[in-house]
Amino acid sequence: MNSQTTKTLSLLVGAILIAALPFWAGDQYQLHLAALIAVYWILIAGLNLVVGFTGQLSIGHVGLLSIGSYTFAILAGKMGIDPTLSVFVSGLLGGLCGLALGLPSLRLPGFYFAMATMAFSMIVNEIVLAQVDLTGGGIGLPGPMFPKPFDSPIGFYYLVTAIALFVTWLTWNIARRMWGRAFISIRDNPVAAQAVGVPVFKAKLLAFVFSGITAGVSGALFASLQSYITPDTFVFELSMFFFVCIIIGGRGSIIGPFLGTVVLTALPELVSPLAKLGNFFYGLLLLVVVLVVPEGIGRMFEIISERLRPRTVHREPITPDLNRLAKALKVRE
Amino acid sequence: MLTVIVTGLAIGMLYASIALVYNVMFSTSKVLSVTTGHLSMVGGVFGAYIISVLHMHWLWGLLGAVLAGATFGWLTDVLAIRRVLARSDEHLWLLSTLALATMVQQGVGLWWGTEPKPFPRLITQEFGAGLMDQKFWLPIGMAIVMTIGLEFFYRKTMYGKVFIAMSEDAFAARARGVSTDKIRLLSYVLSGALGGLAGFAAGQLTFAFFALGHTLTLLGFIALAVGGLGSNIGALIGGAALGLLNSFASYYFGGEYQQTIAVGLLMVVLLIKPEGLLGAKNVRPV
Amino acid sequence: MSVMPAELQAINISKQFGGLSALDQVSLSLRPGEVHGLIGPNGSGKTTLLNLLSGYYQPTSGAIKLGDEDLSLASVQRRAAVGVARTFQKPRLLPMLSVLENATLGAWSHSESGFVASAVSLPSVAREDKKFLDQTTELLHGVGLGHVIHRRANLLDHAEQRFLEIARGLAMRPSFILLDEPAGGLTTQEIDHLSQVIHTLRSSGIGVLLVEHHTDFVFRISDRVTTLNVGKMIKHGASDEVRTDPEVIRVYLGA
Numbered sequence: 001m002n003s004q005t006t007k008t009l010s011l012l013v014g015a016i017l018i019a020a021l022p023f024w025a026g027d028q029y030q031l032h033l034a035a036l037i038a039v040y041w042i043l044i045a046g047l048n049l050v051v052g053f054t055g056q057l058s059i060g061h062v063g064l065l066s067i068g069s070y071t072f073a074i075l076a077g078k079m080g081i082d083p084t085l086s087v088f089v090s091g092l093l094g095g096l097c098g099l100a101l102g103l104p105s106l107r108l109p110g111f112y113f114a115m116a117t118m119a120f121s122m123i124v125n126e127i128v129l130a131q132v133d134l135t136g137g138g139i140g141l142p143g144p145m146f147p148k149p150f151d152s153p154i155g156f157y158y159l160v161t162a163i164a165l166f167v168t169w170l171t172w173n174i175a176r177r178m179w180g181r182a183f184i185s186i187r188d189n190p191v192a193a194q195a196v197g198v199p200v201f202k203a204k205l206l207a208f209v210f211s212g213i214t215a216g217v218s219g220a221l222f223a224s225l226q227s228y229i230t231p232d233t234f235v236f237e238l239s240m241f242f243f244v245c246i247i248i249g250g251r252g253s254i255i256g257p258f259l260g261t262v263v264l265t266a267l268p269e270l271v272s273p274l275a276k277l278g279n280f281f282y283g284l285l286l287l288v289v290v291l292v293v294p295e296g297i298g299r300m301f302e303i304i305s306e307r308l309r310p311r312t313v314h315r316e317p318i319t320p321d322l323n324r325l326a327k328a329l330k331v332r333e
Numbered sequence: 334m335l336t337v338i339v340t341g342l343a344i345g346m347l348y349a350s351i352a353l354v355y356n357v358m359f360s361t362s363k364v365l366s367v368t369t370g371h372l373s374m375v376g377g378v379f380g381a382y383i384i385s386v387l388h389m390h391w392l393w394g395l396l397g398a399v400l401a402g403a404t405f406g407w408l409t410d411v412l413a414i415r416r417v418l419a420r421s422d423e424h425l426w427l428l429s430t431l432a433l434a435t436m437v438q439q440g441v442g443l444w445w446g447t448e449p450k451p452f453p454r455l456i457t458q459e460f461g462a463g464l465m466d467q468k469f470w471l472p473i474g475m476a477i478v479m480t481i482g483l484e485f486f487y488r489k490t491m492y493g494k495v496f497i498a499m500s501e502d503a504f505a506a507r508a509r510g511v512s513t514d515k516i517r518l519l520s521y522v523l524s525g526a527l528g529g530l531a532g533f534a535a536g537q538l539t540f541a542f543f544a545l546g547h548t549l550t551l552l553g554f555i556a557l558a559v560g561g562l563g564s565n566i567g568a569l570i571g572g573a574a575l576g577l578l579n580s581f582a583s584y585y586f587g588g589e590y591q592q593t594i595a596v597g598l599l600m601v602v603l604l605i606k607p608e609g610l611l612g613a614k615n616v617r618p619v
Numbered sequence: 620m621s622v623m624p625a626e627l628q629a630i631n632i633s634k635q636f637g638g639l640s641a642l643d644q645v646s647l648s649l650r651p652g653e654v655h656g657l658i659g660p661n662g663s664g665k666t667t668l669l670n671l672l673s674g675y676y677q678p679t680s681g682a683i684k685l686g687d688e689d690l691s692l693a694s695v696q697r698r699a700a701v702g703v704a705r706t707f708q709k710p711r712l713l714p715m716l717s718v719l720e721n722a723t724l725g726a727w728s729h730s731e732s733g734f735v736a737s738a739v740s741l742p743s744v745a746r747e748d749k750k751f752l753d754q755t756t757e758l759l760h761g762v763g764l765g766h767v768i769h770r771r772a773n774l775l776d777h778a779e780q781r782f783l784e785i786a787r788g789l790a791m792r793p794s795f796i797l798l799d800e801p802a803g804g805l806t807t808q809e810i811d812h813l814s815q816v817i818h819t820l821r822s823s824g825i826g827v828l829l830v831e832h833h834t835d836f837v838f839r840i841s842d843r844v845t846t847l848n849v850g851k852m853i854k855h856g857a858s859d860e861v862r863t864d865p866e867v868i869r870v871y872l873g874a
Contacts, residue, residue: 108603132784317808328761
């Protein structure tokens with residue numbers, strides 16, 4: 001069975017498992033966990049384009065999540081606006097804030113940019129705490145539910161899963177075509193990116209705004225899932241968590257960060273000593289990955305399989321086919 | 334009003350000290366480490382632990398803070414920097430120092446607790462000492478001492494001159510027989526000690542609090558960026574500006590928008606003069 | 620009849636870095652369908668001139684023009700868009716992508732697929748991508764990398780990397796391609812193959828600027844040659860003329 005068939009089969013099996021999850025998952029708690037993974041993944045899939053593809057190390061996305069959550073809680077909860085519309089507005093606002101943050105900071109070198117995003121998330125937290133009338137300050141706000149049929153845990157699970165699948169599809173489309181290559185060139189060799197004509201700043205900004213939209217949507221769904229949000233929910237360590245999911249899963253891939261999200265969300269729940277260690281564990285994991293397999297765990301599997309089944313690389317000489325070259329150069333459209 | 338100024342200067346000098354620490358680390362490794370703020374946090378926490386919990390004289394607390402900072406600095410180089418610099422991927426050190434910083438912050442939180450605990454008095458003084466309160470002049474004095482000390486170190490000592498050589502051209506330094514790995518390690522240990530010292534000196538202002546780490550990393554960085562990377566005088570100016578701005582803003586608008594104002598300052602400076610007030614312009618090679 | 624084809628020109632270019640003068644009143648013109656060699660000892664300003672032509676530096680005085688368009692201050696991306704491609708002395712590839720993906724990146728400026736259109740995978744996007752992949756596959760076979768099309772770029776050897784850079788440049792459908800020491804580290808046979816490829820580029824109407832240290836190689840395949848020394852041009856003209864010029868010989872034997 002070749003690797004393409006294996007891939008398709010695994011995806012199919014995965015899809016069936018996901019679709020049938022409410023029926024094989026043990027209890028409500030696990031269903032809630034699965035929905036949480038889907039909600040996180042919506043944000044992380046978008047952030048993946050920023051961190052994993054264009055290589056911009058944003059550690060402030062919890063701020064955008066927070067904006068999405070509070071927007072939803074205020075619109076759908078306090079103001080009684082239709083939840084579906086509220087989700088759209090949350091996404092839009094997330095995108096706008098992404099634009100506002102990205103415009104000045106994406107031109108800055110790596111560390112400066114990371115600090116700017118960290119500062120952003122701290123500012124959002126400050127504003128949320130300060131605007132007590134709007135956000136409930138330290139007390140927080142309730143996160144309203146969606147109308148039928150999404151008001152039940154199973155219904156909500158299917159809602160967020162459907163949205164997550166849609167967002168995954170969007171990012172997959174970007175990743176596998178020209179934009180994906182352009183993004184990766186920005187990450188791995190910006191000089192080469194310029195040389196072929198990639199508008200480096202504009203591309204970074206596009207990815208960033210996209211990630212703002214997905215963060216906004218994720219925030220809205222997050223508020224509804226958790227039923228109550230407070231400023232304490234949106235700590236810097238949550239930004240780190242998103243970030244670590246991507247790095248551990250492997251930059252430049254979609255499935256890697258997805259698996260990373262699943263594992264890192266589920267792990268502390270399943271292995272309770274880890275839950276106590278909390279964010280220390282994420283830090284440790286990130287350090288280990290960076291030192292040992294910086295390309296992510298996915299790459300580690302590749303390295304292992306290469307050790308087990310070494311593929312000899314056949315070195316052939318470079319023999320130009322000049323006729324073919326001449327023909328190829330004649331094509332001018 | 335004078336209180337506002339003095340408070341602002343005092344906290345500003347903590348930020349300035351952290352900016353100095355950034356400079357020392359950057360000079361030999363061209364790395365801006367996320368662990369920088371955490372060095373101070375560790376200094377404050379260990380100092381408080383030794384004095385308040387172990388009931389030892391404050392000199393031991395000072396020593397403990399310096400040692401804790403130095404050890405952490407050493408760890409930063411050994412774990413997060415050394416192996417990472419060898420690889421070609423430029424920003425891996427950002428991830429590794431971020432990871433280490435998180436581990437240390439969370440670790441301290443697990444051990445020390447998540448509530449800010451008061452930092453003990455070092456010299457007997459009434460709490461109503463007003464402007465002359467040690468919580469003000471300790472950090473201010475410390476920053477000045479550190480700056481002068483570093484000046485002396487760079488100009489008059491062998492190691493200091495090697496630092497400067499490395500910061501200007503590490504390749505050439507290595508070609509002249511300088512063991513750049515050892516020097517870098519030394520600079521990290523030194524900056525760790527300085528960071529721990531700064532955190533200890535400012536402890537009465539900040540309290541011993543595990544969550545200070547990331548905040549100080551950011552605010553120290555803002556002081557650094559405003560003053561200009563590589564300039565110690567710039568660090569003092571940047572720190573003072575940031576501290577005073579925070580202090581005045583707290584006084585006039587309430588303390589709710591401190592971060593917002595701090596970042597506002599940074600953004601304005603970076604937009605006008607990206608290399609900071611006293612920083613050098615970089616030449617970009619192809 | 621046909622319009623006089625546009626030349627890529629450096630006109631009286633001077634470039635100073637701080638107090639250092641890297642180039643002093645140098646002129647060079649690159650015609651479509653010619654191979655133009657640029658030689659000179661280390662420090663002569665070859666790379667600086669290359670960087671000025673491709674947009675990584677701006678001239679202190681003088682102009683860079685493509686036909687009538689003044690490119691002196693144009694961005695690197697703009698030059699890519701008007702058909703100026705370049706390779707790098709140290710190949711700048713994307714290590715985690717395949718050879719095919721690396722080369723296809725070159726087609727970027729011809730892509731009309733917007734971000735949103737790509738996200739929703741419009742049929743036009745899929746068609747365009749397939750077209751680029753097919754065209755690049757042909758180019759890769761053409762330069763001799765057909766046997767490694769799907770190999771990851773960080774597994775390539777030195778020669779393969781160099782040829783891949785050229786293929787990526789060709790995927791840009793350039794009118795001019797500036798080669799920065801492409802023969803560095805190649806075996807004699809590989810240099811032969813490189814010559815053949817360059818010859819084919821020439822007959823396809825592409826203007827090739829060849830910056831090189833291998834002077835034999837340059838004189839053999841160039842139509843015209845420009846020689847620099849310490850930032851000044853010392854001789855330019857037909858390849859044979861320059862090769863036998865006494866001052867050129869002195870500069871190279873004395874260097």
